Amino acid sequence: MIRIYKDFPLAKKNAFKLDVKAYCFVSLNQKKDFLRLPKLIDLKSSPVYILGQGYNTFFKGDFQGIIIHPNIKGVKIVKESKNFSWIKVAQAEDWIKFVKFAVRNNLYGIENLTLIPGSVGAAPVQNISAYGQSLEDTLVSLTAYDIIENRFKKFNKRDCQFSYRDSIFKREKGRYIITDLTVRLSKKPKINLSYNSRYGGITDELKKFSHPPYSIQDIARAITRIRKRKFPDWKKYGTAGSFFLNPIVTKRQLLEIQKRVKGLEYFPLENENTRSRPDQPYAKIPAGWLLEEIGWKGKRIKNVGTSPNQALVVVSYGNATPDEIQDFTQKMQSEFQKAYKIKLIPEVNIV
Ligand SMILES: Cc1cc2nc3c(=O)[nH]c(=O)nc-3n(C[C@H](O)[C@H](O)[C@H](O)COP(=O)(O)OP(=O)(O)OC[C@H]3O[C@@H](n4cnc5c(N)ncnc54)[C@H](O)[C@@H]3O)c2cc1C
Incomplete structure (x- = not known):
């Protein structure tokens, strides 16, 4: 069945729980509904946005186009x-x-x-x-x-x-x-414990409550515990997790940043045949760590802040407006650019 609504409230369908509306909202719950869509609405003359649960979506204001919200289960x-x-x-x-x-x-x-x-x-x-x-x-x-x-x-x-x-x-x-x-x-056990970071590795966490050989349930539990420390409760607070991507830098840029931030971890790019050239993409660097270095961990301006545990995670405390979130994240971007000469690119879909 296809349902079409006008001026649909989106507060329960966006990461920051913003009180915004969609001009037109279409929900569909069967595959065959899609083929009828073009007969029912003109998808060519308005902007279209496909919305799932909205946890990676930031609406800058009311959406003046058509939101398609598929709802197929199984x-x-x-x-x-x-x-x-x-x-x-x-x-x-x-x-x-x-x-x-x-x-x-x-x-x-x-x-x-x-x-x-x-x-x-x-x-x-x-x-x-x-x-x-x-x-x-x-x-x-x-x-x-x-x-x-x-x-x-x-x-x-x-x-x-x-x-x-x-x-x-x-x-x-x-x-x-x-x-x-x-x-x-x-079906065969195949576990990946390689992840390690200054916020805690999987193995360190596993050792706190289990011992090898670790079960799949142990791994899920360890990661749940790490994530619960790192992220605020998204049911309670507005957040989209990491607001920005970890930047990809050249070797030259990496060396420059390492002069400023001693011991900075980085992740060499895999499958990229670029290692030998100093001006080619070389590694991914942790934006959260770098933001923390310039004072953005646990920072708060009015109703918006970063998590006290991870500077990359932007949180709306209370009734932040879209403008407050935008001002805050643009300030993060410009201070990062000033400090490291690198542009932070949003991971969140800004609509
Ligand atoms: C606390 C927290 C922690 C997070 N941690 C991580 C993490 O560790 N790793 C990670 O990768 N992400 C993470 N995220 C981001 C987020 O959870 C993911 O991006 C997730 O996939 C978003 O799902 P959604 O349905 O809410 O997406 P939405 O926000 O609804 O949509 C996200 C994007 O997908 C598109 N889209 C949605 N549904 C469809 C569809 N059916 N067909 C085509 N396009 C579609 C949208 O147009 C949009 O571009 C985190 C977010 C939060 C709030």
Whole structure:
């Protein structure tokens, strides 16, 4: 069924819980509804935004276009082998619940992506990743409705053009509506404890309550504990998690920053044949750490602040307005640029 609303309130559907409205809001709960869409609304003459749960979306004000909110549910094991299960999951399923389902069933591959708020359909858009795992590690294929061609398309992993917090769906915003995805999870234990940071490694956390060999439930529990310390409770406070991406820098830029910030961790880029040239992308550096160095950890201006535990996490305390959030994050950007000569790029979708 397709439902169309005018002046729809979005306060419960955006990361910062802002009291904004959409001029037109369309919800659909069956795949066949999509093919009727172009007959019912003119998708070509207004801006279109596809909205899941809104945890990676910041509305600068009322949205003067059409919001499409697909609402298709369902989880199904579609194929099994001795070592793997292939699971097809519809876009409106809750990501956190889906990870719990996998962990409960001892299916390995997404347990490090525990406690990332949002819908399953948004996960491929920025190729969600955390603690050494990314969605692309397990994604086999997905289906999306192409608004321009008015038809469904299948995307294999390679078609999705995944990279760090990026995909074709992020670059061609508003064109593809993901309706379901298929992941391949391992029945054989396959754990990834590689992640380590100044905010605590997985192994350090595991040692506090368990001992090897660690189960998939142990891993999910360790990551849940780390994340609960790092992020504010998003049910209570408005937050989109990390507001900015970790910058990608050249070797020359890295060396300059390391002169200023001693011991700065960095993550060399994988699969990039650029290591030898000092002016080519070389490594990802932690924006949170660098913001902390210039006084942005736990900073607060009026109703907006950064988390006391992670300077990259912007939080709305109370009734922050879109302007307050925008002023605050632009100040973060300009002070970062002044200090390090590098531009911070928002991870959050600013609409
Ligand atoms: C506390 C907190 C912690 C977080 N930690 C992480 C983390 O560790 N790693 C990480 O990667 N992210 C993290 N995030 C970001 C966020 O959880 C993810 O981006 C998540 O996928 C957002 O899902 P959503 O449904 O709320 O997306 P929305 O905000 O609704 O949408 C996000 C983007 O996806 C598009 N989109 C949504 N649904 C569809 C669809 N069906 N088809 C096509 N496009 C669609 C939107 O147009 C938009 O571009 C965190 C956020 C919070 C609040």
